[in-house]
Amino acid sequence: MTGIASKPLLDSLREIVGHDHVITKPEELLVYECDAYTLEKQLPTAVVLPGNTREVETVVKLCAANHVPIIPRGAGTSLSGAVLAVTGGIMIALTRMTRIIEIDYRNRRALVEAGCVNAWVTSAVKSHGLFYAPDPSSQPACTIGGNVATNSGGPHTLKYGVTTNHILGFEMVLPDGETVWLGTTPDGGEDVDGYDLRGVVIGSEGMFGVVTRVLVRLVRAPQAYKTMLGVFNTVDQASQTVSDIIEAGIVPGALEMMDQLITQAVEAAYKFGFPLDAGAVLIIELDGLAPSLERQAETVIGICRKNGAREVRVAKSDQERMDLWRSRKRAFGAIGRLSPNFITQDGVVPRSKLPEMMQFIGECSRKYGLRIPNVFHAGDGNIHPLILYDERHKEQVQRALQASHDILDKCIELGGSVTGEHGIGVEKIDFMARQFSTEDLDAMRMLRRVFDPEGRCNPHKMFPGSKRCGDFALRKQAAA
Amino acid sequence: MVLTASNVAEVAQTLSGIASQKITGFDLRGMNRLLEYTPEDMTVSVEAGITLAELQRQLGERGQWLPVDPPQAENLTIGALLAGNKSGPRRYGYGTIRDYLLGIKVVLADGRTIKAGGKVVKNVAGYDLCKLFVGSRGTLGVIIEATFKVLPKPETEKTVSATFPTLEALADTLEHLAVSSVVPVAVDTHNYGGTTTLVACFAGPSEDVSWQLGCARDLGFREDASFEYERAFWNSSEPARCLSVLPSKVVETLRQIEPKSYVVRAGNGIIYYRGGKEPDHPALPRELMRRIKDTYDPKHLLPELPW
Secondary structure (H helix, E strand, C coil): CCCCCCHHHHHHHHHHHCHHHEECCHHHHHHHCCCCCCCCCCCCCEEECCCCHHHHHHHHHHHHHCCCCEEEECCCCCCCCCCCCECECEEEECCCCCCEEEEECCCCEEEEECCCEHHHHHHHHHHHCEECCCCCCCCCCCEHHHHHHHCCCCCCHHHHCCHHHCEEEEEEECCCCCEEEEECCCCCCCCCCCCCHHHHHCCCCCCCCEEEEEEEECEECCCEEEEEEEEECCHHHHHHHHHHHHHCCCCCCEEEEEEHHHHHHHHHHHCCCCCCCCCEEEEEEEEECCCCHHHHHHHHHHHHHHCCCCEEEECCCHHHHHHHHHHHHCHHHHHHHCCCEEEECECECCHHHHHHHHHHHHHHHHHHCCCCCEEEEHHHCECCEEEEECCCCHHHHHHHHHHHHHHHHHHHHCCCECECCCCCCCCCHHHHHHHCCHHHHHHHHHHHHHHCCCCCECCCCCCCCCCCCHHHHHHHHHHC | CEEECCCHHHHHHHHHHCCCCCCCEEECCCCCCEEEEEHHHCEEEEECCCEHHHHHHHHHCCCEECCCCCCCCCCCEHHHHHHHCCCCCCHHHHCCHHHCEEEEEEEECCCCEEEEECCCCCCCCCCCHHHHHCCCCCCCEEEEEEEEECEECCCEEEEEEEEECCHHHHHHHHHHHHHCCCCCCEEEEECHHHCEEEEEEEEECHHHHHHHHHHHHHCCCCEECCCHHHHHHHCCCCCCEEEECCHHHHHHHHHHHCCCEEEEECCCCEEEEECCCCCCCCCCCHHHHHHHHHHHCCCCCCCCCCC
16 A cells, blocks of 8 residues: 555655655665564555654644554564554654653653663663663664563563563653653652553553653662573473472572573574583573672572582673673574574463473474474563474475464463563464453453544554455465 | 442442442452462462452462552552552552552443453553553442462561651751662651651561661661551541652652651652642643543543542
């Protein structure tokens, strides 16, 4: 649907943001045809790169007057097709609005533009002993605005919580072009009367408006870390260790598992020194005040040993700790060594069901004849199976999709959720009706109508019955 | 009328049956079961009529707790806790109830039962409707069930205080505390007993607590303390006013409003007080709030927005 934006509209957009900041050439639009979920692709009609809130507001008003869909976009690192222009439309990319506007060290908050990269916030405040807690693996690239849209997590959410726990308030341009501030204002107290509109927008996948400025909470950096690598012969032993650590009343900063396949790939890529013959490794990071860390670490090591750990290594320096985390966070990148393509899922199960879930993933791997490495937030019960396939073999795509769907169904069956971090986007639309009743979905649609009565902001996402890209319909057919 | 019910069907029936009468309050004390508690998952599901104190008692048997401490937990139902977004001194260290709510079941004004969220600690499937109902004062639906994540109880907890002749002296210590290495779970200021007092509570592994108590002593916290002032303040029949300001502006604000009595979550900048001047009310996105109310309760059967 390329006729959606007339030449006069594009000319007006150029007038608002400047000629260089409107992209319409197909070859330049290619960057914006998908996010990190690449099974479905569609070019937006045009991409607009506004430089400030006023420009966003004017662009949104113009699109509203012309009844043209708008798609807010950050860095496009999302994993579920959340920024896909399903039927075309004007994509509003916030990547020019990257400033850290103000840092209030005393009150531990920072005001940033929506396009500010996640990792920049921590870099800016680190010297004051503060940090911005949510740390998705994409943090060197992803934007705070994108984090708000998807309610991003990361390894350290086990102790520190996810994005919604760290966003005080934000400025948002509603789909009709009105600008509102929701939640705590930059110079206001943290409690705000009225409905928690801040809370309902976070995680709404860009369907309620365009977030332009964000007030984030800064957290006191831990005094000390104790980062351990537990080496196990089996995934079962590692899973049991996760449960036992939690049961012992210890809340680690992070508790991550990597199975043998992924450990081997990561080792080949980054040469951290992971054992290649271990069934699973656990990264266990304790953080907080220094005095108790030694004793807590002893308890954790004891639990690892009791569950058959072959070895528990303790990071000897900050450098070693950073190297370990770099390897973990770039794990997805190492997959290229194993397979040309992969599908990743991020379902969640109750922690106590992890062993059962891991066994099920193993069965899926055998059943569909596909390798499925696992690297995930074990402490949260948030799995990340990576289903490896080669898109040149059509029937492999089909098997990979089927395995992925079986795994998500199992998450629901075990009382969990189909997504803990990545969101529904277009990818998991079909699962919404399995996880929620018609009434539940209606209650969500009601909220959508409040913010976007026309359903014009990031359309065709989240809800069953939404339009899909033509290309994907074909693939699905091939897979059926 | 007060909506009184002992099961979901009664809630739905009452809502569908009323035509002209308006619901002004809720009594769900008949729905007070603990539905599911999995200590190894650190999650618990309850009916909305159970009191916070009873829930804490049951969690306590397994060494866990729901880390919120609003006043009058003995009479506070989970439904009221959520609808009022109630909090207490330890919110400085642990956050508020919306940080712990994983899932919710609500009867909407038209009698339909919906759920939002789920039972796992991380979940971004669909909009976060849980947030819509926390603090909504019963204006959008009747909360009937809730699932929370819970925490292990801290190994040790210790509360200490310092008293000050003037608000200026208090301000100095507050600033020192803000930049020190300690991580208190509560930082309160009050004038119970006629003296300006600053209270700090430390919780966690015993080594950490002792170390912090040492630091606190150097900052002037010399006396053992308790949260007795909380009980005294909230037991009054005179309603308290509330103001939320930047934590750095607590003392300045106290000087401006000249309260008769006050309890301040100094770490968070939340001032509860009686006497003194009226607080200013900041602007709210009222149009959006009104649209939400009209969408979820088109016939306005449920209580009106109090703001």
